[in-house]
Amino acid sequence: MHKNAVLAGPSDHAIALMGVSKTYGPVTALRPTDLSLVKGEFLTLLGPSGSGKTTLLNMIAGATVPTTGRILLEGRDITYTPPRERGIGMVFQNYALMPHMSVFDNVAYPLRVRRESAKTIREKVTEALERVGLRGFENRKPRQLSGGQQQRVGIARCIVYSPAIIMMDEPLGALDKNLREQMQGEIKRLHKDLGTTVIYVTHDQEEALNMSDRISLMRMGGIAQLGTPDELYFRPRSRFVAEFIGESNLISGRINGAGRMMIAGGQSIAVPGDEPCEGSELLVLVRPEKIRICGIDQPADDGNNVLSGKVASSSFCGGMTRVTVETENGLKISAKMMSNRADSRPEPGERLRLCWSAVDMVVVDPER
Numbered sequence: 001m002h003k004n005a006v007l008a009g010p011s012d013h014a015i016a017l018m019g020v021s022k023t024y025g026p027v028t029a030l031r032p033t034d035l036s037l038v039k040g041e042f043l044t045l046l047g048p049s050g051s052g053k054t055t056l057l058n059m060i061a062g063a064t065v066p067t068t069g070r071i072l073l074e075g076r077d078i079t080y081t082p083p084r085e086r087g088i089g090m091v092f093q094n095y096a097l098m099p100h101m102s103v104f105d106n107v108a109y110p111l112r113v114r115r116e117s118a119k120t121i122r123e124k125v126t127e128a129l130e131r132v133g134l135r136g137f138e139n140r141k142p143r144q145l146s147g148g149q150q151q152r153v154g155i156a157r158c159i160v161y162s163p164a165i166i167m168m169d170e171p172l173g174a175l176d177k178n179l180r181e182q183m184q185g186e187i188k189r190l191h192k193d194l195g196t197t198v199i200y201v202t203h204d205q206e207e208a209l210n211m212s213d214r215i216s217l218m219r220m221g222g223i224a225q226l227g228t229p230d231e232l233y234f235r236p237r238s239r240f241v242a243e244f245i246g247e248s249n250l251i252s253g254r255i256n257g258a259g260r261m262m263i264a265g266g267q268s269i270a271v272p273g274d275e276p277c278e279g280s281e282l283l284v285l286v287r288p289e290k291i292r293i294c295g296i297d298q299p300a301d302d303g304n305n306v307l308s309g310k311v312a313s314s315s316f317c318g319g320m321t322r323v324t325v326e327t328e329n330g331l332k333i334s335a336k337m338m339s340n341r342a343d344s345r346p347e348p349g350e351r352l353r354l355c356w357s358a359v360d361m362v363v364v365d366p367e368r
């Protein structure tokens, strides 16, 4: 949790949604949802297209009226409060800057709407531009700025009036990878300095893992799992979460009398947890980086699960190489290893053994 986050009673939540839902005729955009953020928290809404992220964001912003439920902002019911009176700042993917206005006037706009004095406007705009590293750009027009600079103006225009909550809807979606990563760092630093509560929407799981205190992973109009990046990555509850976040090997099987899981081709592996019930069907996850690759003649290391097979593919990804091994029974399992030079990387067709420990596996729900 971010150091600025304050854990307190329900009325001290920055925002609390209670049973909030949205339907459009027969379409359910969001099922009844409870969600609360503590002050200073950075929460990311992550999920595939159509999972309900924008609907949720728009209801908090006031652009969409919920079908059921209540929304509290610092304990105050804002379910039907007009957007302007909510004190929530928005940053959009397309920047939404006014093209004919200078950088200064774009950033000053929310203060002018609030009828602040000329002196206050000058001071606050200067401070906001300073925070986003754009002092000296006051007189430029948006078209004279790069994409990253335009988004900094969008952020400055949002932070200039110190909103209680900042919502960012795919703010880095239009930027290339390097700039995206740089801006992620800048937004994180800004969040740390300002201590404002942030709700961030992205499709990008790496961005969500890197930036968030907690992630709400959305699926089909509901929350599939809400937790810290570590919880979602290392303890996914379901097949959907395991597959959406990171790379995964999912292995299914049935528990035998010795408490081991029988998998394809009559082989058995040790599973996590205490004495799973004989006969129960399980789906387990093991992340590729938890699997070690050993030569076929090498003694197995400390892993208590060992499967052998042939290399089906080997992809060099720079620092890491992904090796997919197919066992005799057609099970495909990927391992990630630190890269070696080309002449000592595993080659397709080579026989290898994969070893991993039962404690690195997680039982997941196959249905959700």
Ligand SMILES: Nc1ncnc2c1ncn2[C@@H]1O[C@H](COP(=O)(O)OP(=O)(O)OP(=O)(O)O)[C@@H](O)[C@H]1O
Residues within 6 Å of the ligand: 024, 027, 028, 029, 030, 047, 048, 049, 050, 051, 052, 053, 054, 055, 056
């Ligand atoms: N005005 C509307 N009328 C009917 N259905 C809608 C309306 N707005 C959204 N929906 C439906 O609600 C569901 C959730 O949409 P939403 O825009 O919240 O998804 P999203 O997760 O933000 O998707 P994306 O990542 O593509 O923006 C979708 O099935 C969508 O088609």
